Amino acid sequence: xxxxxxxxxxxxxxxxxxxxxxxxxxxxxxxxxxxxxxxxxxxxxxxxxxxxxxxxxxxxxxxxxxxxxxxxxxxxxxxxxxxxxxxxxxxxxxxxxxxxxxxxxxxxxxxxxxxxxxxxxxxxxxxxxxxxxxxxxxxxxxxxxxxxxxxxxxxxxxxxxxxxxxxxxxxxxxxxxxxxxxxxxxxxxxxxxxxxxxxxxxxxxxxxxxxxxxxxxxxxxxxxxxxxxxxxxxxxxxxxxxxxxxxxxxxxxxxxxxxxxxxxxxxxxxxxxxxxxxxxxxxxxxxxxxxxxxxx
Amino acid sequence: xxxxxxxxxxxxxxxxxxxxxxxxxxxxxxxxxxxxxxxxxxxxxxxxxxxxxxxxxxxxxxxxxxxxxxxxxxxxxxxxxxxxxxxxxxxxxxxxxxxxxxxxxxxxxxxxxxxxxxxxxxxxxxxxxxxxxxxxxxxxxxxxxxxxxxxxxxxxxxxxxxxxxxxxxxxxxxxxxxxxxxxxxxxxxxxxxxxxxxxxxxxxxxxxxxxxxxxxxxxxxxxxxxxxxxxxxxxxxxxxxxxxxxxxxxxxxxxxxxxxxxxxxxxxxxxxxxxxxxxxxxxxxxxxxxxxxxxxxxxxxxxxxxxxxxxxxxxxxxxxxxxxxxxxxxx
Numbered sequence: 323x324x325x326x327x328x329x330x331x332x333x334x335x336x337x338x339x340x341x342x343x344x345x346x347x348x349x350x351x352x353x354x355x356x357x358x359x360x361x362x363x364x365x366x367x368x369x370x371x372x373x374x375x376x377x378x379x380x381x382x383x384x385x386x387x388x389x390x391x392x393x394x395x396x397x398x399x400x401x402x403x404x405x406x407x408x409x410x411x412x413x414x415x416x417x418x419x420x421x422x423x424x425x426x427x428x429x430x431x432x433x434x435x436x437x438x439x440x441x442x443x444x445x446x447x448x449x450x451x452x453x454x455x456x457x458x459x460x461x462x463x464x465x466x467x468x469x470x471x472x473x474x475x476x477x478x479x480x481x482x483x484x485x486x487x488x489x490x491x492x493x494x495x496x497x498x499x500x501x502x503x504x505x506x507x508x509x510x511x512x513x514x515x516x517x518x519x520x521x522x523x524x525x526x527x528x529x530x531x532x533x534x535x536x537x538x539x540x541x542x543x544x545x546x547x548x549x550x551x552x553x554x555x556x557x558x559x560x561x562x563x564x565x566x567x568x569x570x571x572x573x574x575x576x577x578x579x580x581x582x583x584x585x586x587x588x589x590x591x592x593x594x595x596x597x598x599x600x601x602x603x604x605x606x607x608x609x610x611x612x613x614x615x616x617x618x
Numbered sequence: 619x620x621x622x623x624x625x626x627x628x629x630x631x632x633x634x635x636x637x638x639x640x641x642x643x644x645x646x647x648x649x650x651x652x653x654x655x656x657x658x659x660x661x662x663x664x665x666x667x668x669x670x671x672x673x674x675x676x677x678x679x680x681x682x683x684x685x686x687x688x689x690x691x692x693x694x695x696x697x698x699x700x701x702x703x704x705x706x707x708x709x710x711x712x713x714x715x716x717x718x719x720x721x722x723x724x725x726x727x728x729x730x731x732x733x734x735x736x737x738x739x740x741x742x743x744x745x746x747x748x749x750x751x752x753x754x755x756x757x758x759x760x761x762x763x764x765x766x767x768x769x770x771x772x773x774x775x776x777x778x779x780x781x782x783x784x785x786x787x788x789x790x791x792x793x794x795x796x797x798x799x800x801x802x803x804x805x806x807x808x809x810x811x812x813x814x815x816x817x818x819x820x821x822x823x824x825x826x827x828x829x830x831x832x833x834x835x836x837x838x839x840x841x842x843x844x845x846x847x848x849x850x851x852x853x854x855x856x857x858x859x860x861x862x863x864x865x866x867x868x869x870x871x872x873x874x875x876x877x878x879x880x881x882x883x884x885x886x887x888x889x890x891x892x893x894x895x896x897x898x899x900x901x902x903x904x905x906x907x908x909x910x911x912x913x914x915x916x917x918x919x920x921x922x923x924x925x926x927x928x929x930x931x932x933x934x935x936x937x938x939x940x941x942x943x944x945x946x947x948x949x
Contacts, residue, residue, distance in 0.1 A: 359752045410931055411931070414934065416751075419751050419752065423698075423930050424926075426700075426879065426923075427923040427926035428923065428927070430879065430920065430922050431919070434916075434917060434919040434923070435920065553763060595767070598764060598767045601760045601767065605757070605764065608745065608746065608748070608749060
């Protein structure tokens with residue numbers, strides 16, 4: 323039986339959606355734990371992508387092995403960002419607005435530095451996985467996708483599962499959930515807020531790094547990529563709910579499929595209308611919130 | 619047995635009570651504002667070249683009008699807007715389409731742009747008022763990005779990515795400069811009147827504590843929508859001036875997020891919800907961005923980012939917000 327284009331779009335959308343999940347999880351973790359919207363998250367991800375790229379270019383390192391370098395490096399960068407952008411204004415009034423301005427300033431600075439250092443050129447880490455097709459046979463027809471998407475989805479699933487287990491079973495994870503429910507009560511019970519916040523930012527960085535490695539294998543990336551992913555992550559978070567892990571998974575997969583099907587309907591003109599799926603997702607989720615009368 | 623006679627109810631206070639008497643009393647702050655705008659009106663004398671006037675000096679009052687527009691929503695009612703670049707682009711396209719496609723004269727085309735962006739601002743402000751703080755910021759960012767996408771794909775009206783030429787409408791450099799200055803003066807007058815009126819008090823109450831304001835009988839969502847609509851009404855003609863000054867707009871040049879960030883910078887440095895501070899900051903930074911940095915414009919993002927960073931950390935209440943600064947400057 324021949325290919326079923328609907329199935330191809332659906333499975334491709336799920337593959338991209340899994341990347342959105344792991345990317346948006348990092349942002350949503352910070353929103354949940356400390357009510358910080360980190361606009362630099364897309365550029366943290368790109369930092370992972372560029373690190374992967376240069377490790378491959380200089381040392382010929384397999385992108386999957388470079389995870390071992392990217393994850394600790396991005397953890398360190400995340401902790402550094404916490405002490406640059408969140409710690410100094412922790413006790414200010416309008417804390418959320420202030421950190422938003424600071425992280426947006428960080429986005430501008432990082433974007434300019436990235437363009438200056440690495441130019442606007444599109445890069446990709448070529449792998450054998452990219453050119454290996456995987457064919458699924460179903461009763462409704464065949465679907466095909468690249469092996470690299472499957473690997474990316476596997477990485478995303480592993481990272482999501484690990485994060486879920488971490489939040490459920492470790493002391494730090496439980497402290498994070500406690501802080502997200504009621505910071506004052508958590509501090510009264512002896513949870514060190516500063517250290518917890520720094521660790522959360524670091525874990526958020528690690529998730530961005532994993533997404534970055536997947537991006538480096540799957541897409542042509544360039545500095546502006548970080549910004550477009552930011553908008554997609556907002557769509558995921560608005561749909562899934564602020565600070566919700568299961569919601570992020572559902573939202574990410576939904577957005578991936580929605581984009582992919584939009585592109586399919588508009589005959590492969592990906593990028594013209596498909597990007598709009600994220601904006602529409604944000605605004606529809608917002609309108610629903612407005613109708614339900616929820617203020618957050 | 620007759621029913622007890624109830625005492626007559628006191629007349630309800632009207633919304634604008636007191637504004638008239640306050641307007642009648644002159645004060646030094648108003649004198650100061652008039653002096654500042656008189657100086658800005660004399661600025662072209664220093665730069666007699668019409669070329670500089672149109673390409674450089676024009677942007678000083680242009681940024682000023684945008685900064686005060688952002689100040690109405692971002693400063694008074696506390697709505698951190700990352701969507702003003704969308705309103706700017708809509709203003710530019712509306713003015714251009716009405717002036718070129720429908721042959722309206724420039725002023726009525728810009729008035730039409732003001733109406734369109736006012737209504738759009740009301741809509742975004744009302745729907746977005748369900749969200750607070752950072753979530754409102756994300757929603758406005760998405761709304762502006764969606765508008766840009768619509769302009770890009772609505773080819774029959776906007777010509778899409780080809781861009782929209784406005785070659786036959788020629789405004790003289792001084793028309794552009796004084797048009798922008800008039801818009802800046804109108805925006806400043808709006809900010810000043812808001813700061814002296816009950817509406818302004820309502821805006822600030824909503825900003826400081828929305829639940830408390832609602833409990834005190836202030837219709838928070840309505841005031842937030844009004845603030846964003848008024849702010850939008852300024853952005854429309856400002857966008858129109860941009861279109862007529864550049865003679866050609868396309869979805870990337872008319873929709874530029876950098877403008878949004880630069881006006882946030884001006885208001886944050888000048889002091890959110892202040893009148894004089896943002897004027898000074900806008901004039902200084904407009905000059906910095908358009909004159910001093912034209913040869914370094916690859917570093918525009920870096921400089922904007924570093925200045926926002928420094929301003930948020932070091933001058934959270936604006937340049938005139940320190941103790942010891944004369945009281946007459948702190949408004």
